[in-house]
Amino acid sequence: MINAVITQIPVPKDIPLPLPLPEWILVAILIFSFLLHILFINLMVGGSILTFWYEWKGLKNKDHDKLAREIAATITVNKSLAVVLGVAPLLSINVLYTLYFYSSNALTGNMWISIVPWVSVAFLLIYLHKYSWDKLAENKTLHLSILALGVFSFLMIPFIFLTNINLMLFPEKWGEVQGFFSALTLPNVFPRYFHFITACLAITGVFLAVYFGRKSYNTESKFEHITKADLQKSMLTLALAATGFQFIFGPLLFLTLPTKGVTWGLFWVILAGVTVAVIILLQLWKMIKQNETIGRRFYLILGLFTILVAFMGTGRHMYRESALKTHKTMMAERTAAHWEAVKKAHENVLMPSVQTGEGTISPGEALFKNNCAVCHAANTRLVGPSMAEAAPVYDGNIEGLKQWIKKPGRKRMDYPAMTGFPNLSEQQLTDISNFVLQKDWN
Amino acid sequence: MDFPLFHLDFMGNRLLVAIIAILHVVINHSLAVGFAPLVTFLEFRGYQKKQVSPEEGAAWDETARKLLFTAFIITTTVGALTGVGIWFAASLANPASLGSLIRVFYFAWFTEWIIFVLEVVFIMIYFLTWKRSNENPKRKRKHILFGLWLSIFSWLTMAIIVAILGFMMDPGSWINHKTLFSGFTNPIYFPQLIFRTPIAMMMAGCIALLITAYILKRGNPYRPGLLKHISFWILLWTPVAAAGAFIYYWFIPRSMIGNLPVALGTQQFQDWYDSLLTVMIVVVSIGFAVSILGTFAPRRLPKHLLFIPVVASILFLGTFERLREFIRKPYVIGDYMYANGILVEEYPLYQQTGLLKNSPYSSVSEITDANRLKAGEEVFNLACTRCHTTHGVNSVVNRFERMYGTENPLNVEAMKVYMKSMHNVRYYMPPFPGNDMELDALAWYIQHQQAEPKPLEGPQIKGVDVKEIKY
Structure with a gap:
């Protein structure tokens, strides 16, 4: 007896409808709209973490409480944009990777669908927190607990998305996983997660x-001690530190990628991204050190971040494509x-059926088999009474029987009511009735 | 067939979709499509009143803002998430169907998305700049204009999605052309839109009336005026809603007759149809009664009773949605894909060679006496679980017991005869998609389920069996 479980690779067949657009356009839409979506997700997650951090510190320093409130005001806007901007990439991944995405959704279905109520509740909590700031000023413990x-x-919901998007890349694992938690432990989910959370902070x-540095933003009227320069410096330091940490999480992520999708092309794209990241670090460092305000260097940094994200987004897609390449070919062949x-099979249906020994059957009998035999047998009760019991009721009353078949009522209270057959023609009704009345059912 | 099939063995997949979808439709119609113009209208009236009596104008303005606040909180949380949730749930419940629809309707959904983004941007501007708009009349006028834009875009999102819904019920010429435009011009499209628009306005009025009655104290001098206005809004829309509902009601069977053997199902259909008429009359009467009372004697409106029109209008919408779902059977995409997710065109193959052989997600290929129950379970999973459970909602065992009674154990031979031709007498059932061996295994499985009930866990819990298919 063989104890080792040999996992097969499922090869389903694709949806037999053409893609609505050339594939490369869909891919471009997917990458671009996904990056836009994830940008606001980053701001939502990062903003809420920072709000918590500053409100916590605000227990001792009133200024920090005010700062927390300023950051909180951005979360609710960012979260609405995050959701609405998520629709386009969802649509695109649905259409490009239908078989892969839906399969991994189904395999982690309970957690996947729990996103809907869970995110709703999280959003309601964020609103509650925002609009109860004054009311709960005296009960900070409660206010902080809501947040x-x-x-x-x-922090938890990204696990669901990451697990799904990871599982869809590995059809060879579909036969192994049993629910969300086993899919969560596939290699690469956790490194991806830390990479994501750190990106949120950066x-x-x-x-x-930018938000606090803009000209129209007046810090003096809002805070007692915090100045614009302080704010900018702490925010840029956060960006610097988080980007620095990516030099730990990034390589970890790359090294834990299952090798089946790693190619030299991917390596070079990632390396290019890393180079940009190094330049960003240097520029941020200089900016902080020289206490610069938002100016040319900052716009350079923004531009570099955009390039970095574009590289990483492309790399992500390249991995996906090469990981699924073989399977896609198999699927197309199947x-x-x-x-x-x-x-x-359609040709087989059209071929004349083999003659059985019983010879031809009457039109009435054929109609009976198709329509009536579903519920009526000769001698036993099925859905309706047996024919041996029912046929004698209309002995010599063919018109009555025809009327009944067309529009039946209900005679036996221990049976369900019969379905009517108003679609049968007069001739068909006559044929059936003749067959029923002439046959010896016993 | 080609997906691991998510399955909830107690509530069933359809109920999951229904809960999310109905919640979304109710929130969308009442708090987005209907609320936007109603709030804008109240704000505009407040602005006009301000010219004569600043205090009254301010009270109106504040009430309108509070109404919007409620709508804002709910639509941007539960409303938005249930909208996405319909996709999540539908792709779990019937992946083949949603996968096909997305390929056909990509552009419609993409346009929908752009309008949806604009709608969200407008509602954020409209709500978040409200307080500042009271600084001067010029800002206020601009603000009211934003309300108008919001109203237009909220309506447009609904107008597009209705095309997709209409298409599912009646693909019209799509079967031949397979183009987006033919989906849009399906015969149910306009009747649906004509029905949904006034219903949305009416529901918004009912909810606004309820909220206003609660947030303004009885002694408030502006309360009667506001209640009167909102009641009048309902009164204006109720006859339009009644007419719209009647048009929809009138159109459904006429355009559905072509693609459904309705004659066969007349009895079942007529029962539904009659209950629909009753619901229509009751709800419209309640709407009329409340709005007339509110318009002519706003002081007498008993605030607790205002829950009734809200609940009634939700039921109204719910009944219509249920009917819409009922009508499309046995298909999920008319004439193209059956509710079990199997294409009409693939049927001959599966009926000749069997379902199991063609599915990568079943360990069984050849049915033997030893694996008959296991095979039956897998056939059940492939052919039945999109709608039925073993013992929960719409339980397959229960369906048979209701026909055959419970005195005797379910009879395998009888069930086989029944399932083989059930589509001839139960028009909402798709034909059995497998071969005779599989039919036999399924019947044994159902009988065994009656004798020894054992829930069937979905792949989200127990995973899937995978086998290699020769091709």
């Missing part, structure tokens, strides 16, 4: 540096073979 629940949700740092088989 803590929201932040906790924001992007939020850059965003808030689909083609399947439709050949479907064609043959």
